[in-house]
Amino acid sequence: MCENCHEFNFPTAATAMHEGEKFRYTAQPMQSTVEEYRASGYFGRVTCQGCHLFSGTADSHSFPGGHALERLKRDLRIEIARSDPNHITVRLFAQGIGHAFPTGDLFRTLRVRLLGADGHAAELELRHHFELVPAAERDANAPLKRRVKEETLPPPRLDYVSMREYTVPWPAAARSVSAELYMDYLDPLNTMTTHLSPRITRPLILRQKFHLPPQRADATKG
Numbered sequence: 760m761c762e763n764c765h766e767f768n769f770p771t772a773a774t775a776m777h778e779g780e781k782f783r784y785t786a787q788p789m790q791s792t793v794e795e796y797r798a799s800g801y802f803g804r805v806t807c808q809g810c811h812l813f814s815g816t817a818d819s820h821s822f823p824g825g826h827a828l829e830r831l832k833r834d835l836r837i838e839i840a841r842s843d844p845n846h847i848t849v850r851l852f853a854q855g856i857g858h859a860f861p862t863g864d865l866f867r868t869l870r871v872r873l874l875g876a877d878g879h880a881a882e883l884e885l886r887h888h889f890e891l892v893p894a895a896e897r898d899a900n901a902p903l904k905r906r907v908k909e910e911t912l913p914p915p916r917l918d919y920v921s922m923r924e925y926t927v928p929w930p931a932a933a934r935s936v937s938a939e940l941y942m943d944y945l946d947p948l949n950t951m952t953t954h955l956s957p958r959i960t961r962p963l964i965l966r967q968k969f970h971l972p973p974q975r976a977d978a979t980k981g
């Protein structure tokens with residue numbers, strides 16, 4: 760039932776660009792929540808509605824998902840530690856999400872902002888990465904965009920936890936990192952043109968500060 764709308768491919772460039780053209784799909788997925796769900800440990804154990812229809816929501820038809828910030832705050836976790844004098848390891852975890860996260864709309868992004876007391880900053884974008892096919896390479900029967908990288912929290916296996924890890928350059932002198940996790944609903948172009956405030960288009964899920972114990976420069980030599 761959910762598959763009809765939450766699993767589909769890109770239309771051909773001809774379909775996307777010319778109104779009135781007979782609608783045709785390519786073989787490239789645009790939304791693949793069902794495929795991700797099939798790759799997870801939940802497949803065959805819990806259905807989509809088993810997770811998305813809670814008591815108290817059945818009458819409203821409001822399926823909590825990417826807009827349920829309190830639930831996301833509970834289900835997502837971030838851990839940061841020094842990996843060597845010049846880097847930190849950033850680990851993001853999702854617990855109990857029965858597919859990749861983010862999923863659905865191709866521009867949905869889980870944005871991680873890292874800030875040091877000294878002004879040092881870094882940003883991570885967890886999402887399905889797409890790029891526009893250059894006009895010279897465009898094919899009327901192929902999609903207008905291509906998938907270049909999967910950088911989501913992957914579908915969880917049977918321990919029901921999924922994780923993604925990054926190594927980020929971080930100055931040796933910085934003694935802390937403040938991490939902010941945002942749910943970003945819009946693509947970059949709409950982010951620039953919208954009149955809606957970032958509180959609506961890119962709400963904060965959680966903010967957490969990590970202290971980095973000072974390390975001796977020769978700490979890695981054991």
Ligand code: HEC
Binds near residue numbers: 822
């Ligand atoms: C008739 C088409 C259709 C069907 C069938 C459908 N959905 Fe959706 N659903 C949508 C659209 C359109 C959206 C809003 C677009 C978006 O957020 O990606 C949406 C949004 C959602 C969201 C919220 C995403 C967010 O932003 O928070 C969840 C969760 C969801 N659907 C789950 C389900 C489940 C589970 C089923 C099957 C029981 C289902 N849907 C069936 C079309 C459909």
Ligand code: HEC
Binds near residue numbers: 825826827830
């Ligand atoms: C094991 C539980 C589970 C199952 C099974 C599951 N989901 Fe979800 N889904 C979640 C959770 C948890 C979230 C994130 C919101 C939250 O923390 O409550 C989510 C988020 C979503 C979103 C919004 C994602 C975003 O990036 O904004 C959509 C759409 C969605 N689910 C659709 C589906 C569909 C369709 C299926 C079946 C193919 C499905 N889900 C199966 C637990 C589940």
